[in-house]
Each structure stands twice: as structure tokens, then as C-alpha cells.
Amino acid sequence: MLNTDSDNSDKFEIKITAINITSKEFGRFYDLYVKRIYRFAYLKVGSREEAEDLTSETFLKVWDYFSRTPNRKINNIKAFFYQVANNLITDFYRKKKLIPFSLDQFDGADKLVDSQASEFEKMEKDEKVSRLMSAMKNIPENYSNIIIWYHLEDLKISEIAEILKKSEGTVRVTIHRALKALKKELEV
Amino acid sequence: MNKSELLTKIKGLKQIEPSDSWVVSNKSFIFKYIKTKEAGEKNAFVFETGILKNLGNLFPRLKNSGLASLKPWRSGLAVSAASAAMVLIFGGNFLLAKADGILPGDAFYPFKLAAEKIQLSLTLNEDKRAALTFEFTGNRLNEYYLLTADGSENGASVQSVKIAAENLKTQLNAASTEFEDAKLRLSPEKKVAIAKTVDRKTTDYAKRLKDSGGAKISSNKPNSEVAKIIDKMEEVNTSALTVLATNAGAGGSSDSKEVAVKVGEKIKSLEEKIGLIEQKILAVIVEQEKNNPDAADKSKDNLTSTKLISEAKGILEEAKSALANKDQSKALELVASSDQISKVAEKITDAAATVAEKKKENVAPTAAPAKETPTEIPIPSTRDSQPTETTKDTQPKTEANTVNTAVPAPKAPTEK
Numbered sequence: 001m002l003n004t005d006s007d008n009s010d011k012f013e014i015k016i017t018a019i020n021i022t023s024k025e026f027g028r029f030y031d032l033y034v035k036r037i038y039r040f041a042y043l044k045v046g047s048r049e050e051a052e053d054l055t056s057e058t059f060l061k062v063w064d065y066f067s068r069t070p071n072r073k074i075n076n077i078k079a080f081f082y083q084v085a086n087n088l089i090t091d092f093y094r095k096k097k098l099i100p101f102s103l104d105q106f107d108g109a110d111k112l113v114d115s116q117a118s119e120f121e122k123m124e125k126d127e128k129v130s131r132l133m134s135a136m137k138n139i140p141e142n143y144s145n146i147i148i149w150y151h152l153e154d155l156k157i158s159e160i161a162e163i164l165k166k167s168e169g170t171v172r173v174t175i176h177r178a179l180k181a182l183k184k185e186l187e188v
Numbered sequence: 189m190n191k192s193e194l195l196t197k198i199k200g201l202k203q204i205e206p207s208d209s210w211v212v213s214n215k216s217f218i219f220k221y222i223k224t225k226e227a228g229e230k231n232a233f234v235f236e237t238g239i240l241k242n243l244g245n246l247f248p249r250l251k252n253s254g255l256a257s258l259k260p261w262r263s264g265l266a267v268s269a270a271s272a273a274m275v276l277i278f279g280g281n282f283l284l285a286k287a288d289g290i291l292p293g294d295a296f297y298p299f300k301l302a303a304e305k306i307q308l309s310l311t312l313n314e315d316k317r318a319a320l321t322f323e324f325t326g327n328r329l330n331e332y333y334l335l336t337a338d339g340s341e342n343g344a345s346v347q348s349v350k351i352a353a354e355n356l357k358t359q360l361n362a363a364s365t366e367f368e369d370a371k372l373r374l375s376p377e378k379k380v381a382i383a384k385t386v387d388r389k390t391t392d393y394a395k396r397l398k399d400s401g402g403a404k405i406s407s408n409k410p411n412s413e414v415a416k417i418i419d420k421m422e423e424v425n426t427s428a429l430t431v432l433a434t435n436a437g438a439g440g441s442s443d444s445k446e447v448a449v450k451v452g453e454k455i456k457s458l459e460e461k462i463g464l465i466e467q468k469i470l471a472v473i474v475e476q477e478k479n480n481p482d483a484a485d486k487s488k489d490n491l492t493s494t495k496l497i498s499e500a501k502g503i504l505e506e507a508k509s510a511l512a513n514k515d516q517s518k519a520l521e522l523v524a525s526s527d528q529i530s531k532v533a534e535k536i537t538d539a540a541a542t543v544a545e546k547k548k549e550n551v552a553p554t555a556a557p558a559k560e561t562p563t564e565i566p567i568p569s570t571r572d573s574q575p576t577e578t579t580k581d582t583q584p585k586t587e588a589n590t591v592n593t594a595v596p597a598p599k600a601p602t603e604k
Contacts, residue, residue, distance in 0.1 A: 151198045
């Protein structure tokens with residue numbers, strides 16, 4: 001059974017002692033995390049199509065993991081989703097032998113922004129946003145991950161430590177350095 | 189820009205969201221997957237996803253063009269894509285049945301490769317995928333054989349033979365990658381099972397290549413494609429044996445002994461190879477002595493290769509001790525290290541032999557002295573930095589770890 005501490009979707013926190021979840025419960029995970037995982041994937045690969053694929057694969061992998069190892073303990077399901085997504089993104093680059101995205105790769109870069117365009121599409125065209133994304137591309141990968149998780153997705157330091165399998169102290173130092181690096185990159 | 193402005197900008201990225209329609213259709217896809225799994229209808233699901241994934245592999249240009257979204261969770265062209273895939277699959281089965289006779293250069297050859305890709309895409313288990321990629325390596329090897337039968341290329345065009353060799357190399361690299369991936373993810377039992385298959389197949393393939401023209405090509409043209417393929421086969425084989433050595437308990441009690449025998453064979457084979465390189469070095473010295481009696485045994489290249497060979501032999505002795513102490517993993521590591529060093533020595537010797545050969549041709553009284561062509565050959569910086577594939581491939585070529593065969597060589601870094 002699934003035990004949750006809270007139903008608040010934004011501050012959602014789940015501690016699972018024995019995973020024997022039903023598809024209905026997995027559906028709740030989907031609703032809670034699909035946008036977050038998609039956003040993370042998009043910021044890493046810079047393509048909507050690839051971000052969609054990676055998000056789908058993340059959920060399939062997590063489900064497979066649950067069904068294969070029903071009694072395995074997971075301390076933080078949110079961190080676990082990000083961990084799986086991060087691994088898939090690493091695989092994505094390794095297999096495709098791509099360098100992390102450039103602005104040229106952004107789907108929106110050369111598409112028409114018509115009157116029906118979503119806020120997201122308009123945002124893609126925003127020069128400031130493009131510059132921020134470009135700066136995130138130019139800083140080390142672990143820095144951009146940490147910025148996304150900590151400053152954008154509001155993950156706790158303990159959750160990031162769980163994803164990265166590092167101590168909380170190391171994560172704190174990296175958060176500080178990452179922001180400094182991003183700031184420096186934007187000032188160049 | 190101050191910190192709060194930057195943080196505001198970062199928060200602004202929250203606008204990035206998938207489209208609502210995708211969120212809904214993807215959820216439906218995932219639930220279909222879960223239901224199918226729960227109902228035990230895995231094959232039906234695999235069939236569907238495999239087809240669609242496969243089309244993505246077959247038609248990357250179509251995918252990249254944005255005309256079609258071929259992943260299974262994209263529903264747009266699913267029906268037509270599935271129909272097209274059915275045609276390919278049934279055609280593919282026919283092609284696979286007739287596959288042996290279809291060779292590079294044949295009109296059906298691209299379809300044969302496509303059918304294999306389909307077969308691979310339909311295989312989702314990582315261990316089975318890895319096994320299949322080595323099976324396909326065998327197919328490429330057979331094609332190469334058929335095209336080069338009797339050593340006279342059997343009427344096949346040189347271009348076809350080149351393609352066959354290139355395909356073999358590419359397929360072997362793909363199989364190696366698949367195996368390395370599987371190694372990271374599989375349980376010890378499955379890892380051992382796939383390593384056994386890889387060991388068996390690479391041993392067989394390398395032997396076949398060596399027994400036929402491959403060995404001749406290997407010894408006469410050290411840089412030939414086939415020699416590189418044999419090297420790669422042996423490298424993959426060592427990787428498989430390392431898995432068997434480190435997971436001996438997972439595959440049954442007899443594994444350890446079998447691995448020990450194989451490691452022993454590797455040591456023996458390398459010993460023979462080192463002996464041949466020593467003979468080559470001696471032959472070069474004799475040749476150089478004929479050309480210039482005073483300088484031959486003092487040649488920097490000869491000294492370097494002799495030192496390297498001595499180093500390789502020393503490491504091989506350590507490998508023997510490790511094997512005697514039942515530390516097979518260590519023994520394999522040392523064998524790989526020794527092998528790499530001996531390869532460098534062989535390259536230096538071959539380059540020196542070429543120079544000596546040129547000098548010999550120019551020995552005629554009126555001929556000007558032969559101009560030596562500098563050949564840069566990387567030398568492993570230390571033996572401890574060996575022997576993994578990664579270190580070999582990524583080892584930076586610096587002045588400190590290269591030898592110029594035409595100019596005085598820097599101090600050999602492997603010198604103790």
C-alpha cells in the first residue's frame with residue numbers, strides 16, 4: 001500500500017515502506033510528477049519530442065522497477081523519479097553521442113509563433129529565457145541539474161542528496177557554486 | 189544581475205510544461221502498458237511498441253523531419269506505422285530466412301539489415317538484446333567470409349569487401365556497447381549468462397578470423413582493418429571473462445575453473461605473441477646492422493621496443509602469479525596491460541622495419557640516403573593506467589608518451 005504524508009501536490013512527500021502499489025496509485029504519481037519530469041527533461045535535452053519520450057520512459061521504468069522489486073524500500077519517491085529521469089538523460093546523450101542541447105536544437109527556435117501559441121511557445125521565443133537556457137548549457141551538468149532541482153523544482157537538499165547519492169553538505173556547497181557559476185555565465 | 193533577479197528568472201522556467209493533450213494521451217499509453225503487463229500480455233505490447241520504435245530506427249530522417257512521431261506513446265501515425273511495419277516484418281522474416289546468401293552489394297542487403305534491426309527492436313530484454321547483437325556480428329563475419337572466400341575475393345568487388353569489413357567492425361562495436369550496457373544493469377546471474385555467450389562467440393569469431401586470411405593480414409599489415417577487428421574481439425572477450433571471473437559464484441561452481449583455464453590460454457597466447465615480436469625486433473636489428481653496422485643495436489627504437497617487451501613479459505609473469513593465486517580478475521587485468529604494451533612495441537618495431545626496408549632499397553652507391561618518415565606511436569604512460577578500454581581509447585597523446593621513430597626518442601616512460 002501507498003502511505004503518503006500529504007496530499008498537497010506541490011509539497012507532496014511520500015515515504016514508501018513497502019511498494020505494492022496499484023495502477024490507480026501509480027496514476028497519482030503520474031499526475032503529480034509528469035510536468036516536473038517533462039520540464040527537467042526539456043531543460044536538459046532542449047527538444048519537446050525528446051523530452052516527451054524521456055518522460056514516458058521515466059514512468060515506464062519506474063513502473064517496471066516497482067513491479068519487479070515489490071518489496072524494495074524507497075525513501076523518497078520524488079527523488080527516485082528524478083534519479084531515473086537523470087539516468088535516462090545520461091543514457092540519451094551517451095547513446096546518441098550528442099553534446100548537451102544548443103539553442104539551435106530548441107524546437108521552438110524556428111517555428112512560427114502564431115496567435116494560438118501557448119505561453120510556453122511564446123516563452124521559448126523570449127530572448128532572456130533563451131539566454132538563461134544557453135547559460136545553463138554552458139555550466140557543468142551537475143550545476144545545471146542542481147539549479148533545476150533546488151531553485152526551480154524546490155526539491156529539498158536531502159532529496160537532492162538522495163538523487164545524487166552525496167552528502168547534504170556537498171549538495172549545499174554545490175548549490176552555492178552552481179548559482180555563482182550561472183551568474184558569472186550570464187554576465188559574460 | 190543580483191541573486192533575487194536571477195532566482196526570479198529561474199522560477200520563470202516553470203512555464204515550461206507539456207501540452208495537455210500529450211499529458212492525457214501519454215497517461216493513457218502508460219496505463220495500457222501497465223494493464224497489459226498485469227494481464228500478462230507482454231508479447232502483444234512488445235509487438236506494438238517494438239514495431240513503432242523500430243520504425244523510428246529505420247527511418248531516422250523521417251523522424252527528424254518532424255513528419256512523424258514514431259514512439260509508441262505518440263498516437264498520430266500509429267495505425268499506418270503499424271501497417272507499414274507489418275509489411276516490413278513479414279518481408280523481414282522472408283529476408284532473414286534467405287539471409288545467408290544476401291551479401292553487401294546485393295539489392296536486398298539493406299532490407300536484410302533492416303530486418304535485423306526490427307528483430308533487435310522487438311527484443312526488449314537487455315541480455316537477449318546483447319546476445320542478438322553478437323549473433324548479428326556472426327552474420328557480418330559470414331558475409332565477410334563469403335566475399336573473401338579462396339583469398340581471391342571470389343569475384344566480389346573490392347568495394348563490397350570493404351563494406352563487409354566495415355560492417356563487421358561497426359556491428360562488433362555495437363555489440364560491445366550493448367554488452368557493456370547490459371553489464372551495468374543486469375543481475376549477476378544474467379550478467380554471467382550473457383558473458384558466457386559473449387565469451388563463446390568472440391572466441392569462435394576471433395579464431396575463425398585468425399585461422400583464415402585474418403591471421404596473415406594481421407601479421408603482415410598490423411594496421412589493417414581485420415587486425416583491428418581481431419584486437420577488438422579479444423578485448424571484448426577479456427571483458428566477458430572479467431565478468432565471469434568477478435561473478436564466479438553467480439554462475440555455478442565450475443565457472444571458476446573454466447575461467448582459470450581460459451585466462452591460462454590467454455597468457456599462453458600472449459606469450460607466443462610476445463615471442464614473435466621479439467623475433468621481429470631481432471630481425472630489424474639484423475637488417476639495420478647490414479645497412480649501418482655501427483648504429484643498429486644502439487637505435488633508440490630498438491631500445492624502446494626491447495624495454496617495452498621486457499616490461500610486457502614482466503607483467504605477464506605477474507599475471508601468471510595472480511592466476512596461480514586464483515586471482516583471475518587481476519590476472520586478466522595484467523594480461524590486458526601486457527597486451528597493450530606489447531602492441532606498442534610491435535608498432536614501433538614495424539615502423540623501424542619499414543624504415544630499414546627503405547634504407548635497404550636505397551643502399552645502391554648512387555642513391556641518396558633514405559629519408560626517414562617520422563611515425564608517432566603512443567606509448568602507455570604507466571602500466572598502472574592500463575588496461576581498461578576507456579583508458580586506452582581516451583589516453584591523451586602527449587609528447588611525453590609518444591615516440592618519434594625518426595628522431596631520438598624521449599625517455600621511455602615505462603622504464604622502471
